[in-house]
Amino acid sequence: MGFLSEIKVQKLKKYYENVKAVDGIDLEIKNGELIVLLGPSGCGKTTTLRCIAGLEVPTEGNIFFDDKEVTHLTPSDRNVGMVFQFYALYPHLRVRDNITFPLRAQRVPRSQIEEKLKQVVSIFQLENLLKRKARDLPPGDQQRVALARAIVRDPKVLLLDEPLSALDEKFREEMRSELGSLQKRIGITTIYVTHDQREAMALGDVIVVMKEGEIIQKGSPEELYEHPNSVFVGHFLGTPGMNFVNGQYTNGKILIDGTDLILPIENQSLKEKLRLYQEKLLIIGIRPEYIEIQQDGNKEGTLPLKVIAIEPAGRFRLVDFLLGEKIIRSRINWSFSIREDQIIQLKFREDKICIFDRHTEEALIS
């Protein structure tokens, strides 16, 4: 495979008539990494990908493949492989002709074409599909063919634009595992665009969360999940997302807005950090899996909350509790028996509490 040791994107900007699609992006992608551009629709992730592919010309900024500037080169000259959201297979061609298209376009000698075709077909197990017309294939197979076509000419980097969005839920899970496995086996640098945070976390070595043309946070999935730098990231990642309540900290206790509930803090280091934000308006965040049922009847450091709803989810249940006027979601396994309207003592894991500034929504303690 054609290797790159690094892709660098510097201060990338892409403006359209009245929209700033990409507004200052910096990226460094290492060889063999799978980096995910994650964000809601309109955040600029696809535009960034297309600039890297060469399908769009940036308004400002530079792109380097291994210290060589490629910012204004056409896609042809960059040697990238791309899988589009709807696969973009040539519908009238057979699978084999689709895969060999890029090689034929460059007038690669016949014998070499056959050689490459064989290689790629065995990786994706497409032996039985070679003679079928692309438009007759089901989406899962189409995707494999699109991938085969993308890598058949040893591109330097693989670009994927929401490749799984057109698939059924269940199928998506399978294909996602296959993609992840494939990328690790082949070892090609990959840039993956999606709005689905589950995909991003499951596949990415590095995740770049984007919103409105800017990067909000980038890092490993664990980093972003456990230490979000803003309410946006905390809410966006996770199934379900982080719970947020408004509150304030005074003298070792967190007061929760809209209730007379008080959450005393025991953890010393958390207390130290919170002291800086006494009397400030805060948002307290805690993930569903870090809310626990207090088992030993000890009411210290817990909140009594009422069960509003119970949703079975296979291995566990999602239980909704009422906290003031807000609803808090938590993950509870099946070993507890819970009924609706029951009041349960809940403990919040103090090492996992995140504190955000209510005004800027940025993380203060994370």
Place this chain on the structure above:
Amino acid sequence: MNEKNRDQYIMKRHYGISDQTFKLLFILPSLFILLFLIGYPFATLIRSSFYSFSVLRTATAPKFVGVKNYTFILKDAFTWGRFLFTGKFVIINVAVQFLLGVGIAYLLQKNFKGRGAILTIILMPMMLCPVVVGLFWKYMLNTDWGIVNYILQLFGLPKVEWLAKEAVSVYSVILVDTWMWTPFMILLALAAFTAIPRYLYEAAEIDRASSWFKFWNITIPLSAPVLIIALLFRLIDSLKMFDLVYTLTGGGPGSATQTLSFDLYKRAFQYFYTGEASAYGIILLMVIISLSLVFIRYLNRLAAQNSGR
């Protein structure tokens, strides 16, 4: 289900008019018109073709001759001459229009300044009435005082006997027909080209394909269905060619530009061999129907392909 709904439902059935009958009542008027304006004349035509008579000479009773009219036409050397001529005419005509149409459509694909205006101008010839077109081209192509020869002379080129010389007259008809109908080809080709999703070209760009490679491997194959339909349309139309010949050359000089349709017109409305002309008409109809069948079979195959996805 509540009582009210049930009552209404029962009421409907008691009126006695079912959905089926209702539909039929709507269709009946159109059906009558169809039968009267097409069915009856057609039946008469078939009947006439088996008789030898003329609508002018009402005194002579029509004589039943069986298939004699048909055999006469099919053995007539002149008819075959016209048949070959029409064939040659159609092939050249359609080929020129096809190549020109596709070529121009390809150039017009990209959006550029003034494209809308140019497109409108290009499409205008198609919107004119064929008889009018024939007439003014007749004037423009007049050997002595036509504007085309005038312009040629300005460039120092010799006059051309566009409509007066046998060898040239065919091409004049082709010229005018091309002028008038190429826009049709352009329109359909353009529609077909723009229907091709842009991301296919983007994928091809990423795959490092040249413009020619893209044209040959993506544009043409994916627009082929529409192009073929346009082709078949023009083919059938050209076979029926009458109005331009009538206004431009009157079939001449001599019988140089007489197409099959024109020949039929002569026999029916100049010589008034009504029986013979009826047979001729039926034969022509058969030819066109068989061509149209090719058309329809192709369309059906396309539809099956698209729905079997």
Place this chain on the structure above:
Amino acid sequence: MLELKGITKIFGDIIAIQDLNLTIQDGEFFILLGPTGAGKTTTLRVTVGLEKPENGKVYFQGEDISNLPPAVRNFAFMFESHNLYPVLNVYDNLAFPLRSPMNRLPEKEIQERINKVAHDLHITHLLKRKVSALSGGEQQRVALGRTLVRKPNIYILDEPISSLDYKLREELQTEFKRIHEEYGITIFSATHDNISAMAMATRIGIIHEGKILQIGDPREIYTNPLSMTVANIIGAPSMSFLPCRIKKENQLVLNFPDETPLSVGLERLKKIKSVIKNEEEIFYAGVWPEDIQIEKEIETTGFIGAEVDTVEYHGAEKFVNISYHDIHVKALISPGMSYRHKDRILFSLPSEKIYFFEPKQGKNIDKLLTQEA
């Protein structure tokens, strides 16, 4: 109570659903769960009256309604593509079914109903807006509202939330459940999304290739899937299946060169042997990811050595995809554990958590009645 008895529907030469039997009690939230093409939409359309089955009957409250047109059945149907009237605003969309001559409601009552539904669905502020100006989630709510204003006998919803993005889906899931409980209505829905099905339904019907494979509440199906197909459809993520067979001397082993033994109780072994008559016949052991035990290095007996393919981080959970010979095993690991591609890993299958499936139809052996064997 809605009953579908022996429904068969054929399109051309495709049998969409075959001899389908279903009973839905009043007040249930019943969801048909299955992959695309399983026959879910066809079943819903037959129930509503948009399709006429080749065979079988539909009963409502004991009455045969099979020949009644949709309008008379008085079921509300929400299409997958919700089909809102684009030129009307939200209020008129909601009012449309109520203004139909068959209903003859006074305008005042129409207004009251709309206001209540709009309040419950949090769309009161959208009433004057044109439908085309709404976001996907808002449109979905209006579509749902349009079914709720009518007070039909049953609400039939075809993939009501699967076209929305994940976060929105989560929100609407909870709302659906809440509305179901508050209004006390009967809902008959269909989806391919197993997660939302489990979250919302009181009972689930697993449908596959036109046949119903299992009916039960979500937990029941999860803990006692009747076949491999059912396990695949309901699991998130799916069960891992390993081939095994019974060797001489009543030993149950995994069907690989190293023949790792699996310990099962005598009663269970007897049951398996009554189904798997042949000694060399291969059948399948299935385990949920959370039931597989993982060890990193210490070679403990009973653990199988294999290789890590990839690790999937899901935030609250982590999964490891294990390559063992030519099959894949997916196991849940604690977020603290970290593995890399090609690391060595040890796993074991605790016997009480293993499901056994026979090879011919993939049925759960423990659930087979002795006469079926």
